[in-house]
Amino acid sequence: MKQKPPVHKDQQIEYEITGLAHNGAGVGKYEGFTVFSPLAVPGERVRAKITQVKKSYALAELMEVIEPHPDRAEPVCPIFAECGGCQAQHLSYPAQLRLKRQQVMDSFERIGGLQGVIIHPVIGMENPWRYRNKAQVPFGRRDGKVVAGFYAPGSHVIIDMDACLIQHPENDRAVAAVKRLANELDIPPYDERKHHGVLRHVMVRVGVNTGEMMIVLVTNGEHLPHKKALVEQMKSRFPNLKSIVQNINSKRTNVILGPVNRLLWGSETIHDTIGPVRFAISPHSFFQVNPAQTKVLYDQVRKYAKLTGKETVIDAYCGIGTIALYLAQDAQAVYGVEIVPEAVEDARHNARLNGFNHVHFEVGAAEEVMPRWLKMGIKPDVIIVDPPRKGCDPALLEAVVGMGPKRVVYVSCNPATLARDAKVLDEKGYQPVEVQPVDMFPQTGHVECCALFIRNDK
Numbered sequence: 001m002k003q004k005p006p007v008h009k010d011q012q013i014e015y016e017i018t019g020l021a022h023n024g025a026g027v028g029k030y031e032g033f034t035v036f037s038p039l040a041v042p043g044e045r046v047r048a049k050i051t052q053v054k055k056s057y058a059l060a061e062l063m064e065v066i067e068p069h070p071d072r073a074e075p076v077c078p079i080f081a082e083c084g085g086c087q088a089q090h091l092s093y094p095a096q097l098r099l100k101r102q103q104v105m106d107s108f109e110r111i112g113g114l115q116g117v118i119i120h121p122v123i124g125m126e127n128p129w130r131y132r133n134k135a136q137v138p139f140g141r142r143d144g145k146v147v148a149g150f151y152a153p154g155s156h157v158i159i160d161m162d163a164c165l166i167q168h169p170e171n172d173r174a175v176a177a178v179k180r181l182a183n184e185l186d187i188p189p190y191d192e193r194k195h196h197g198v199l200r201h202v203m204v205r206v207g208v209n210t211g212e213m214m215i216v217l218v219t220n221g222e223h224l225p226h227k228k229a230l231v232e233q234m235k236s237r238f239p240n241l242k243s244i245v246q247n248i249n250s251k252r253t254n255v256i257l258g259p260v261n262r263l264l265w266g267s268e269t270i271h272d273t274i275g276p277v278r279f280a281i282s283p284h285s286f287f288q289v290n291p292a293q294t295k296v297l298y299d300q301v302r303k304y305a306k307l308t309g310k311e312t313v314i315d316a317y318c319g320i321g322t323i324a325l326y327l328a329q330d331a332q333a334v335y336g337v338e339i340v341p342e343a344v345e346d347a348r349h350n351a352r353l354n355g356f357n358h359v360h361f362e363v364g365a366a367e368e369v370m371p372r373w374l375k376m377g378i379k380p381d382v383i384i385v386d387p388p389r390k391g392c393d394p395a396l397l398e399a400v401v402g403m404g405p406k407r408v409v410y411v412s413c414n415p416a417t418l419a420r421d422a423k424v425l426d427e428k429g430y431q432p433v434e435v436q437p438v439d440m441f442p443q444t445g446h447v448e449c450c451a452l453f454i455r456n457d458k
């Protein structure tokens, strides 16, 4: 029988932090019981107050660091602790990279039960700040003024914010400009509780390699007062602005974008590039938020795929086709499959944009489409999978193995599910050879991996 948890709510404990959890929290054992404490650094002894007790673990609030660890860093952002957007600014950047690698190693050992897989040091950024190409900022009112920032933890009160240090500086400037204009022109922000007012969110996207900027004003309903003045002012302030869109979201919901886009000025899409490949991005498109590191990641995929120009490649979970199109430069044929129809439309559009006619995209669940492709006689040399956090469907892994590619390259945003799936692939004759983690999200607890599996030929 499982033991009763040795802690209770509001209890203060002293314990040793031994690792970094996937959400950036420090984790350690208290009387054999797992306790997570955000903002605590591995190697530290801390005093913490239990805030929540679950069956197999507890959460605690850091009260005092008894022995600070040299990995501890002063957070650069003044609102780091309240905002919650980043989880790792209290760690020096080299420590972040080291601990993320350790997380991957632990997952492979504990969850995958796999030894001898090479886990390379994480490839970090030279400058791990200001990397995000997309900002989505909620608007509200405080003390009579329009404010824009982030929700205070556990609430829907908006804390005003002037700068986000992981955001592209142009995005910050654009949000600040809209906020100023909303105050000057008296454009009412949305009030979530009363479900009235106008401006809900402002989304800004910037093509970091092209400079092109898109501003999306998310409104509660059709009406947007002073539309013309707003557009004129933004145009004159931001010479790189290419597109201003009104997105209508009239629902009581936490989902940021509504279904309808109205072009207020300019073009419907902006462009960005990853290496030589060009992508069109519209308000609803999914596009990697850190393009510099995306290139690093995709170059790794390309290296592991070992393409010579003669291969057939499948990109399962292809999204808007970024990996498929990146690899198309060196492959004979590429097939992408993705479950969201709009993403596949974007993928096809992007294939045309780059003049690729040897890339085919299909809508559907990869685990259903791939067996069909096999029956049609498609024999891939390499299969790329890049699933959501929950990892690959067992049927998908079955389909991958059934197609018998020489190489499988697995891109993962969750080391735990990667390790679980690596075990399955290993049992089915695909050896996990090496893993290259890439830091796509500096200052946060997230880690992205690229893993290579090679078919065992007896």
Ligand code: SAH
Pocket: 286, 287, 288, 316, 317, 318, 319, 320, 321, 322, 323, 337, 338, 339, 340, 343, 364, 365, 366, 367, 386, 387, 388, 393
């Ligand atoms: N490779 C892309 C997208 C990866 S995100 C990129 O780097 O941009 C994972 C994608 O898998 C999402 O677009 C999601 O819609 C899709 N997806 C989820 N389940 C799926 C399934 N069963 N079959 C195919 N695609 C799926």
